[in-house]
Amino acid sequence: MVxxxxxxxxxxxxxxxxxxxxxxxxxxxxxxxxxxxxxxxGIHQPEPLTVLTEHPLPGQRLKAAVSDRLG
Known part of the structure; x- marks a missing residue:
């Protein structure tokens, strides 16, 4: 099916x-x-968001996702 x-x-x-x-x-x-x-x-274990925001990978810039659905 996949x-x-x-x-x-x-x-x-x-x-x-x-x-x-x-x-x-x-x-x-x-x-x-x-x-x-x-x-x-199997790709990567879940981590708190703070791990990503406090210690981004070298050369990695974080982008904010914006949705007009949020109230």
Whole structure:
């Protein structure tokens, strides 16, 4: 099913994201299927936002995301 959804997305010109990537085996399967982006604990464990904002990677600048949906 993941392969079919990924193919449909690509046919429509949409980049695809796989969630719940928990280990290297799943990551490899999804890469072989051509999924564009992966997220989950197998990519990186969750951390408090302060870790990112207080210690960004060298050369990394943080950008704020703004949404008009927020009240």
């Amino acid at each position: 392969d079919a959804i990924n193919r449909i997305g690509h046919i429509l010109g949409i980049q695809t994201v796989a969630e719940w990537v928990e280990n290297a085996a799943v990551r490899e399967v999804l890469r072989n299927l051509g999924v564009d982006f992966l997220q989950g604990n």
